[in-house]
Amino acid sequence: MCGRYVSTRSPKDLTRLFDVEDWRPEEALEPNWNVAPTDSVYAVLERSAMDDADGTDDGRVRRELRVLRWGLVPSWAKDPKAGSRMINARVETVHEKPAYRRAFAKRRCLLPADGFYEWDPVTDESTGKTRKQPYFIHPGDGEVMALAGLYEYWRNPDVPAADDPDAWLVTCTIITTEATDEAGRIHPRMPLALTPEHYDTWLDPTHQDTGDLRALLTQPADGRLETRAVSAAVNNVRNDGPHLLNATT
Secondary structure (H helix, E strand, O other), rough: OOOOOOEEHHHHHHHHHHOOOOOOOHHOOOOOEEEEOOOEEEEEEEEEOOOOOOOEEEEEEEEEEEEEOOOOOOOOOOHHHHHHHOOOOEOOOOOOOOOOHHHHHOOEEEEEEEEEEEEEEOOOOOOOHHHEEEEEEEEOOOOEEEEEEEEEEEEEOOOOOOOOHEEEEEEEEEEEOOOHHHHHHHOOOOOEEEOOHHHHHOOOOOOHHHHHHHHHOOOOOOOOOEEEEHHHHHHOOOOOOOOHOOOOO
């Protein structure tokens, strides 16, 4: 699974890296070295632009950088609490699970990350007790990870006006796959990152052939990821800062 990750790149960097046409400066997030479920996160997505003059869809699809909440809430959910349990979607079944299949067909996104954390049970030699050692897993070349994700809209029934910003909650999930490379030595699952040549097809909302889309979600090649043990301070979601990435023994 992927239950914690790092996202520190600025909107300026992300708009350049992902050829984003539109983003909202008022939604800018602070760098986060300990992104946790239900946090606000950056997502790159494509959708039809709306004509500000008359409120109609002008038919043009444009790429946006948006802020979503991590933990997908299906449109049919009675309340948003379900999101905390839907932070990951397995690549093997994402196209058929009721919570994800509509989003898989029409609402796909990329979640930019510097890397992610996983935990490995180890025995403390001094006490003989088992503890979970956190590891930071990241591209060896320092490039951004574009985590394959889905997003969904949830209508808040307690807000009468549909044009009220509080009427809609936009949430997302990260697709996971079998772990390879260094990550596989720590945990059997990992987030699935796409390569740049697949960004356009994955984000295109008009591309709804699930077979073609699933073909994009292949396991990454070995040799790209590196790992290092880091401080147990990352275990507490309230802790944040670059010191969380310092190597430890």
